Amino acid sequence: xxxxxxxxxxxxxxxxxxxxxxxxxxxxxxxxxxxxxxxxxxxxxxxxxxxxxxxxxxxxxxxxxxxxxxxxxxxxxxxxxxxxxxxxxxxxxxxxxxxxxxxxxxxxxxxxxxxxxxxxxxxxxxxxxxxxxxxxxxxx
Amino acid sequence: xxxxxxxxxxxxxxxxxxxxxxxxxxxxxxxxxxxxxxxxxxxxxxxxxxxxxxxxxxxxxxxxxxxxxxxxxxxxxxxxxxxxxxxxxxxxxxxxxxxxxxxxxxxxxxxxxxxxxxxxxxxxxxxxxxxxxxxxxxxxxxxxxxxxxxxxxxxxxxxxxxxxxxxxxxxxxxxxxxxxxxxxxxxxxxxxxxxxxxxxxxxxxxxxxxxxxxxxxxxxxxxxxxxxxxxxxxxxxxxxxxxxxx
Numbered sequence: 591x592x593x594x595x596x597x598x599x600x601x602x603x604x605x606x607x608x609x610x611x612x613x614x615x616x617x618x619x620x621x622x623x624x625x626x627x628x629x630x631x632x633x634x635x636x637x638x639x640x641x642x643x644x645x646x647x648x649x650x651x652x653x654x655x656x657x658x659x660x661x662x663x664x665x666x667x668x669x670x671x672x673x674x675x676x677x678x679x680x681x682x683x684x685x686x687x688x689x690x691x692x693x694x695x696x697x698x699x700x701x702x703x704x705x706x707x708x709x710x711x712x713x714x715x716x717x718x719x720x721x722x723x724x725x726x727x728x729x730x
Numbered sequence: 731x732x733x734x735x736x737x738x739x740x741x742x743x744x745x746x747x748x749x750x751x752x753x754x755x756x757x758x759x760x761x762x763x764x765x766x767x768x769x770x771x772x773x774x775x776x777x778x779x780x781x782x783x784x785x786x787x788x789x790x791x792x793x794x795x796x797x798x799x800x801x802x803x804x805x806x807x808x809x810x811x812x813x814x815x816x817x818x819x820x821x822x823x824x825x826x827x828x829x830x831x832x833x834x835x836x837x838x839x840x841x842x843x844x845x846x847x848x849x850x851x852x853x854x855x856x857x858x859x860x861x862x863x864x865x866x867x868x869x870x871x872x873x874x875x876x877x878x879x880x881x882x883x884x885x886x887x888x889x890x891x892x893x894x895x896x897x898x899x900x901x902x903x904x905x906x907x908x909x910x911x912x913x914x915x916x917x918x919x920x921x922x923x924x925x926x927x928x929x930x931x932x933x934x935x936x937x938x939x940x941x942x943x944x945x946x947x948x949x950x951x952x953x954x955x956x957x958x959x960x961x962x963x964x965x966x967x968x969x970x971x972x973x974x975x976x
Contacts, residue, residue, distance in 0.1 A: 684888060
């Protein structure tokens with residue numbers, strides 16, 4: 591299926607009266623009133639597609655669920671490298687409050703948090719400033 | 731029941747979810763202890779289930795000229811609740827000396843019950859008896875535990891398949907022994923250490939249901955944001971044991 595950008599380009603160039611970059615034939619140019627209605631509709635479609643394309647650019651790091659690997663696989667692939675980063679003490683599979691699957695990285699302090707990527711293969715990364723994880727025997 | 735009831739010397743046979751530890755856990759000016767969390771069995775022999783770092787982590791002569799050895803007494807309450815004076819605690823079990831760390835992926839230890847000292851139904855303070863079957867953790871699962879420091883506490887599972895790095899000492903208030911990275915662990919919300927705190931190590935994490943809950947994990951580590959538990963299946967598999975329950 592053509593990408594949204596390609597569709598946007600086709601519609602907008604058609605509306606503006608330019609040739610298609612891929613060649614091919616246009617319809618016989620309509621009369622002035624019909625052409626104006628077509629221009630209005632094309633402009634509206636451009637605006638909608640343009641907004642959608644912007645939205646996609648903002649979210650282009652979040653891969654649709656159907657296209658990303660299982661979270662267990664992503665953890666398996668990235669845990670070791672994350673654990674080797676200075677100040678990282680844990681990595682686990684978690685979920686955001688809305689149930690979205692996520693990966694949580696446990697760090698010693700906020701300075702380490704700034705060094706951690708915010709997404710991994712389509713999954714959001716949450717930071718937990720846990721401090722060191724210690725065995726919990728008691729002492730006095 | 732008050733938290734203090736998890737710290738006092740019980741009249742035998744005792745319930746689990748109570749203060750306990752290695753009788754000789756006194757070194758470098760400190761004494762240490764944890765929670766005798768639950769009962770497991772191998773064949774017909776019953777054992778108290780606890781952590782390696784509570785019962786067996788003293789591996790240097792160091793500050794007390796002792797290392798944890800198979801056959802050593804396990805006491806209730808632990809030394810931290812008898813002003814570090816073992817003479818006022820009671821022997822309830824004997825150390826098996828398995829030493830699960832640093833080589834395995836579980837922080838566990840067992841001590842064979844001394845006849846007549848521990849309830850044979852495995853009842854845990856404020857939880858009662860358990861199911862003989864166990865349950866795998868799941869995100870958002872409601873859980874509870876009974877332990878020496880925070881008593882009966884509740885929370886929920888916030889993470890699975892956790893890889894966590896933990897540093898262990900070589901005796902009570904001793905030096906660093908090793909840093910262990912464990913995998914496949916369960917993470918539980920622990921804001922403000924309200925679910926699990928120092929002294930609760932060894933507590934069993936179970937389903938938050940009223941009757942005969944299933945065991946889910948063996949609690950052993952954490953911080954003021956999260957607690958960490960070994961999946962109980964891994965623990966039992968390592969020990970070759972099953973839960974004492976109905």
